[in-house]
Amino acid sequence: MCExxxxxxxxxxxxxxxxxxxxxxxxxxNDNDNVALATRERVQQVIQQHNYRPSNVARSLSTRRTGTLxxxxxxxxxxxxxxxxxxxxxxxxEAGHGLLVLGAAPDGLDLPTQVDTLVxxxxxxxxxxxxxxxxxxxxxxxxxxTPLVMMDYAQPPHxxxxxxxxxxxxxxxxxxxxxxxxLGHRRIGYIGGIADHPSSRWRAQGYHKALQEMAIPVxxxxxxGGDFLAAGGxxxxxxxxxxxxxxxxxxxxxxxxxxxxxxxIAEGGLRTPNDLSLVGMDDIPYASFISPPLxxxxxxxxxxxxxxxxxxxxxxxxxxxxxxxxxxxHLVERRSTAPVPKGFPRLxxxxxxxxxxxxx
Amino acid sequence: MCExxxxxxxxxxxxxxxxxxxxxxxxxxNDNDNVALATRERVQQVIQQHNYRPSNVARSLSTRRTGTLxxxxxxxxxxxxxxxxxxxxxxxxEAGHGLLVLGAAPDGLDLPTQVDTLVxxxxxxxxxxxxxxxxxxxxxxxxxxTPLVMMDYAQPPHxxxxxxxxxxxxxxxxxxxxxxxxLGHRRIGYIGGIADHPSSRWRAQGYHKALQEMAIPVxxxxxxGGDFLAAGGxxxxxxxxxxxxxxxxxxxxxxxxxxxxxxxIAEGGLRTPNDLSLVGMDDIPYASFISPPLxxxxxxxxxxxxxxxxxxxxxxxxxxxxxxxxxxxHLVERRSTAPVPKGFPRLxxxxxxxxxxxxx
DNA sequence: CATTTGGTTTGAACCGGTTCAAATTAGCCT
DNA sequence: AGGCTAATTTGAACCGGTTCAAACCAAATG
Numbered sequence: 001m002c003e004x005x006x007x008x009x010x011x012x013x014x015x016x017x018x019x020x021x022x023x024x025x026x027x028x029x030n031d032n033d034n035v036a037l038a039t040r041e042r043v044q045q046v047i048q049q050h051n052y053r054p055s056n057v058a059r060s061l062s063t064r065r066t067g068t069l070x071x072x073x074x075x076x077x078x079x080x081x082x083x084x085x086x087x088x089x090x091x092x093x094e095a096g097h098g099l100l101v102l103g104a105a106p107d108g109l110d111l112p113t114q115v116d117t118l119v120x121x122x123x124x125x126x127x128x129x130x131x132x133x134x135x136x137x138x139x140x141x142x143x144x145x146t147p148l149v150m151m152d153y154a155q156p157p158h159x160x161x162x163x164x165x166x167x168x169x170x171x172x173x174x175x176x177x178x179x180x181x182x183l184g185h186r187r188i189g190y191i192g193g194i195a196d197h198p199s200s201r202w203r204a205q206g207y208h209k210a211l212q213e214m215a216i217p218v219x220x221x222x223x224x225g226g227d228f229l230a231a232g233g234x235x236x237x238x239x240x241x242x243x244x245x246x247x248x249x250x251x252x253x254x255x256x257x258x259x260x261x262x263x264x265i266a267e268g269g270l271r272t273p274n275d276l277s278l279v280g281m282d283d284i285p286y287a288s289f290i291s292p293p294l295x296x297x298x299x300x301x302x303x304x305x306x307x308x309x310x311x312x313x314x315x316x317x318x319x320x321x322x323x324x325x326x327x328x329x330h331l332v333e334r335r336s337t338a339p340v341p342k343g344f345p346r347l348x349x350x351x352x353x354x355x356x357x358x359x360x
Numbered sequence: 361m362c363e364x365x366x367x368x369x370x371x372x373x374x375x376x377x378x379x380x381x382x383x384x385x386x387x388x389x390n391d392n393d394n395v396a397l398a399t400r401e402r403v404q405q406v407i408q409q410h411n412y413r414p415s416n417v418a419r420s421l422s423t424r425r426t427g428t429l430x431x432x433x434x435x436x437x438x439x440x441x442x443x444x445x446x447x448x449x450x451x452x453x454e455a456g457h458g459l460l461v462l463g464a465a466p467d468g469l470d471l472p473t474q475v476d477t478l479v480x481x482x483x484x485x486x487x488x489x490x491x492x493x494x495x496x497x498x499x500x501x502x503x504x505x506t507p508l509v510m511m512d513y514a515q516p517p518h519x520x521x522x523x524x525x526x527x528x529x530x531x532x533x534x535x536x537x538x539x540x541x542x543l544g545h546r547r548i549g550y551i552g553g554i555a556d557h558p559s560s561r562w563r564a565q566g567y568h569k570a571l572q573e574m575a576i577p578v579x580x581x582x583x584x585g586g587d588f589l590a591a592g593g594x595x596x597x598x599x600x601x602x603x604x605x606x607x608x609x610x611x612x613x614x615x616x617x618x619x620x621x622x623x624x625i626a627e628g629g630l631r632t633p634n635d636l637s638l639v640g641m642d643d644i645p646y647a648s649f650i651s652p653p654l655x656x657x658x659x660x661x662x663x664x665x666x667x668x669x670x671x672x673x674x675x676x677x678x679x680x681x682x683x684x685x686x687x688x689x690h691l692v693e694r695r696s697t698a699p700v701p702k703g704f705p706r707l708x709x710x711x712x713x714x715x716x717x718x719x720x
Numbered sequence: 721c722a723t724t725t726g727g728t729t730t731g732a733a734c735c736g737g738t739t740c741a742a743a744t745t746a747g748c749c750t
Numbered sequence: 751a752g753g754c755t756a757a758t759t760t761g762a763a764c765c766g767g768t769t770c771a772a773a774c775c776a777a778a779t780g
Binding site for chain 2: 121262289
Binding site: 020021022023024027034035036039058060061062063064 | 727728729730731732734735736737
């Protein structure tokens with residue numbers, strides 16, 4: 001490795017040139033108040049001249065803090081995740097911190113490896129938003145004393161966890177379902193998330209709760225799992241529409257699957273919301289631009305990223321305490337939902353009935 | 361700052377415990393082949409026991425390479441950028457490198473500050489994909505000897521640039537416009553990008569070229585600037601539709617603006633593509649799921665991120681040479697475009713001129 | 721004038737690794 | 751056993767900052 005690196009200016013060169021000791025230069029750099037004005041100015045001038053930038057690497061080594069945080073995200077091209085990432089990046093940046101972002105490629109590194117990478121970088125904290133792992137593997141993540149903030153866990157799965165962030169998933173499932181019930185829908189298909197995510201269970205619980213309140217039995221045929229991807233939403237929606245007694249509305253566990261469902265509905269020759277209502281979850285930035293504009297549950301994803309970073313920044317490393325936060329969600333009513341059409345079901349043979357349009 | 365950090369295990373502790381010198385431990389860690397098998401195993405065992413993870417910070421300080429790259433991206437929640445970011449993250453990760461991501465918040469840090477942050481972190485290279493700056497400011501970015509890869513510049517605006525990545529924007533604008541011309545459209549509205557981005561100019565050049573080939577004069581009323589955001593696309597499309605002699609088709613400089621335009625079209629009581637055709641650019645992952653599925657120009661954004669990182673990884677720091685790459689684009693024909701309707705225009709009073717259909 | 725006080729400055733130790741010339745050990749041959 | 755070579759191992763210097771006890775100096779005080 002014969003690197004022909006030009007010799008970088010160091011604090012000692014500055015010191016020599018300004019005729020002071022390195023300690024003094026260091027004090028100037030850190031705005032310590034024990035430097036005489038004249039000295040400070042002289043040093044600053046030399047720093048200017050050389051365009052000297054102190055090395056954060058060296059600083060990190062001696063202070064044992066890097067001013068860098070880590071973010072582990074499952075799939076950054078999911079708009080939900082990218083909003084979250086934006087919240088994290090901007091918040092870290094405003095606080096003068098860097099953010100090392102690792103994403104789980106489909107066949108990529110697993111969580112323990114990712115955490116290991118970050119820990120060896122001495123990041124000051126890690127925000128983990130990627131898919132949950134079985135608690136048994138999680139609890140022994142080798143993360144030294146690096147504080148962790150995690151999303152979508154009921155209980156901290158590791159002793160380093162200083163923050164837990166949850167969306168109120170159950171309320172989300174409940175609100176979505178209730179909205180449809182109020183519009184008169186009684187057969188509501190549920191396109192859920194990946195089974196072993198706790199958040200998937202919580203969403204489904206909200207769905208159940210809403211049905212129970214109306215004394216509607218849960219039809220297991222109508223409740224499906226999903227993959228959080230548009231392709232999966234499409235598949236599941238097709239299957240549900242092919243049922244002998246198909247639903248008049250869908251709740252999907254995220255907006256991407258709602259997009260897929262929308263496509264399946266259109267391909268079935270049906271219109272949303274006239275023939276079939278649909279409510280998603282996430283409120284991705286494009287939800288209002290698709291056609292019809294998607295009724296969905298808004299999740300404050302940007303805020304989640306922001307709070308996660310804030311928790312890490314404010315973490316008290318001497319006596320850490322666990323912070324919990326439950327982020328509220330709310331229904332955003334757009335135009336993919338309407339009252340249940342009269343005289344349904346209408347999918348099969350019967351080519352009938354002029355439906356009344358949704359009357360507000 | 362009374363940090364109660366538990367004393368981290370260091371290479372010296374491992375050395376003492378294994379009864380060897382630190383040099384030997386270092387050799388074991390780096391898989392150097394000058395360690396006797398017995399010694400190596402003994403050391404490795406001690407490492408296991410203590411769950412020792414060598415510090416990358418310390419390593420960076422002595423090797424002067426961090427194994428970390430920097431990515432500066434304008435707005436990570438734009439699906440185009442997030443795809444690019446995913447390419448960059450995954451590629452860096454596969455090579456065992458970290459990626460420090462900085463994003464330009466609307467009111468955020470400016471490029472020189474971001475670069476400075478990364479340079480002080482001693483990142484091994486920086487991929488800059490954010491908005492272009494005037495060359496004058498760029499050329500004096502203080503980036504020591506950190507190699508740079510930049511997107512959407514015709515010429516390297518800084519001496520550290522070792523790679524330039526461009527999409528073939530002109531071909532994109534040309535292909536989009538030609539597609540519409542072939543469908544018989546003659547009045548084609550152009551919703552462009554931000555004026556001082558070179559890429560905006562190139563796209564517009566493609567639009568011009570296509571029109572010129574058909575000997576169609578450019579109507580300055582039909583050619584507008586934009587902001588790359590859905591809201592802007594909506595605004596501009598509305599304005600174009602309100603023209604006395606409105607276009608029968610739109611080309612938009614990115615898909616987000618196409619979404620906005622789609623909304624404006626729908627609100628005008630028109631249907632896409634029956635009444636009005638639309639072609640976007642980017643081919644964001646949701647382009648095929650919106651309704652109608654969007655005809656657009658595919659840009660390999662993931663690939664761009666991937667290549668950018670690869671260039672940095674492979675950069676020869678001893679005698680750097682400039683790499684250039686022009687990424688091809690292609691039309692993805694979906695369902696937002698159709699032959700020009702007979703007997704238009706149909707918006708305003710004047711019900712005139714039967715246009716010849718595009719003969720192909 | 722001797723002493724105290726307080727603001728400045730210094731210089732060496734330290735952070736946790738890598739590197740490499742020199743020292744040590746092991747192996748082989750005559 | 752002695753001599754020679756190759757394989758291991760060592761230990762100190764180094765990377766570029768921070769930190770802090772001690773030294774220094776000037777002004778103020780008794």
